[in-house]
Amino acid sequence: METAAITSWTFVAECPIPTDVGPLLVDGEQPWAAYKTFRDSAIFTNKRLIVRDAQGLTGKKVEIYSLPYSAITMWSSENAGKMLDFNSELELWTRAGHIKIKLNKGVDIRKLDHLISHAVLNA
Numbered sequence: 001m002e003t004a005a006i007t008s009w010t011f012v013a014e015c016p017i018p019t020d021v022g023p024l025l026v027d028g029e030q031p032w033a034a035y036k037t038f039r040d041s042a043i044f045t046n047k048r049l050i051v052r053d054a055q056g057l058t059g060k061k062v063e064i065y066s067l068p069y070s071a072i073t074m075w076s077s078e079n080a081g082k083m084l085d086f087n088s089e090l091e092l093w094t095r096a097g098h099i100k101i102k103l104n105k106g107v108d109i110r111k112l113d114h115l116i117s118h119a120v121l122n123a
Contacts, residue, residue, distance in 0.1 A: 006097035011035035011042060012104050026049055044115055069119040071095045077113040089092055
């Protein structure tokens with residue numbers, strides 16, 4: 001069943017965990033991995049996915065999305081095909097709605113799939 005995504009993000013490449021993520025974390029929360037998005041970054045922690053989205057021309061206004069793993073009810077992953085299909089995709093069905101994450105060539109879909117599996121099934 002095809003449903004419209006409430007939001008979609010594109011992960012461009014894995015990157016170092018941003019040094020300024022500390023103030024966003026709660027006690028006992030540890031960052032696991034980070035990905036560059038077009039305007040900012042997405043950080044997977046042991047408790048949630050945090051997506052920072054810089055806004056406006058200067059990028060000084062930042063919108064932060066926080067998705068606790070406990071809100072994910074189902075997910076799917078699709079690896080890139082061979083010929084003209086370069087992007088992989090990760091889809092999350094949550095209590096808030098459907099989220100689509102596109103992954104540029106070079107982003108390891110199986111690593112992300114394992115990360116989501118580990119986080120959701122151990123929550």
